[in-house]
Amino acid sequence: MDNRMLCAAACLVLALSGVCVGEGILPAGRLSGAVAGTVMFSTTLSPPESPFLSVSWSFKGENIITSTSTDIIDPGHADRISLDRATGSLELRGLVLEDSGEYTVTIIPDGGLQKQGKTVLQVYALISGASIRTPSAVLIEDKSSTNMSCEASGSISTRLWMKDGQPLRPDGRISLSIANRTVFIQPVHSSNHGTYECRVSNPVSSVTVAHDLTVNFGPHNISITGPSAAAPGQRVTLQCTAASVPPANFTWMFNGNETRVNDSVYIIERLDAERLGNYTCTASNMVTMQENSTVLNLRASCTAPCWCVSLLLLSALTLTGLL
Structure with missing residues (x-):
């Protein structure tokens, strides 16, 4: 049996035993590179x-x-590759998208079997020019619908949407297009108001862009903060709040009579019996054209005799100029 037949037999034995010629001389998995960047195809071999x-x-x-004793280089790669002769590793520079594909290394040792390895390189264009586009329209809760599109240049692998720092998930109002390019909201709700982010990425780059979506809503959850009971002569402050975009306008009524207080705060400088009763705060939104009201009943904090004595004392102090 000549040397060629012995070599072929040895290769067959290795293959049948599961030890492929050259197996493991390149790391498993794909390589990623950026356009205009550099990638290193590193073998697992040590210098012999x-x-x-x-x-x-x-x-x-x-x-x-x-x-071999000399280098033969493809003209199209002449200025872009460098070979580490000791390990067989190859550096490829000035990457272009067309460099994507399968690379094979074949090494013939001095006195050993041929070694071979394969790997795949994927070249990506860097992400740039990311933006979120949305129709320029006034959005009103439960009446309007909208969409937001995440646009960018480069090799886009994934788009990830966030709202107020949390992953955006489809629900009864929110849906996403294929590849998450566009978010559809039909119809908008107050909960859709906030900051949206789109993260566009590939294995070599990532860009995040933000957009504030304004949903006009309310007024909702109107309430009055203040004492429900107070003593005569006490200064009483009532604060009216409501969830509203844009901020609500507030008006007040006392026992059904409209006052001139166009503010969220109603101040009673000195409480007396004539100022006990129902205080109504009405919040209105000039964009949604909605309004809501709530009532606080302000009562005396002590019984009638207590009020009589207190009022007489207040009157005496006022007459003597002490108040």
Whole structure:
């Protein structure tokens, strides 16, 4: 049996035993690179005592470099590759999208079996120019619908939407297009008001862009903060609040009679019996054209005799100029 037959038999034995020729000389998994960037195809080999007889790399089946006693380099790669002759590793510079594909290294050691490895490179254009586009329309709760589109240049692998720092998930009002490019909200709700972010990414770059979505709503949850009972002569402050976009306008009524207080705060400088009763706050929204009201009943904090004595004392102090 001549040497060629012995070599073929040895290769067959290795293959049948599950040890493929060259298995493991390139790390598993794909490589990623950025346009205009650099990538290193690193083998797992250590420099041998005797230099390799031959190292060659091919791309999509076409040889790009073969190194023996001299180097033969494909003209299209001449200024973009460097070979580490000791380990067979290859550096590729000035990446372009067309560099994506399968790369194969073949190494012939001095006195050993041929080694081979394969890997795949994916080149991506960097993400740039990201923006969120949405129709310029006034949005009113439960009456309007809208959409937001996440646009960007480059090789886009994923789009991830966030709202107020939390992942945006579809629900009865929110839906997403294929690849998450567009968010549809039909119809808008007060809960949709807030800051939206779109993160556009690929394995080599990522850009996040934000957009504040204004949903006009309310007034909701109107309430009056203040004492429900007070003593005569006490200064009483009533504060009216409501959830509203834009902020609500407030008006007050006392026992059904409208006052001139166009503010969220109603102040009673000195409480007396004539100021006990129902205080009504009405909140109105000039965009949604809605309004809501709430009532606080202000009572005396002590019994009638207590009020009589207190009022007489207040009157005496007022007459003597002490108040």
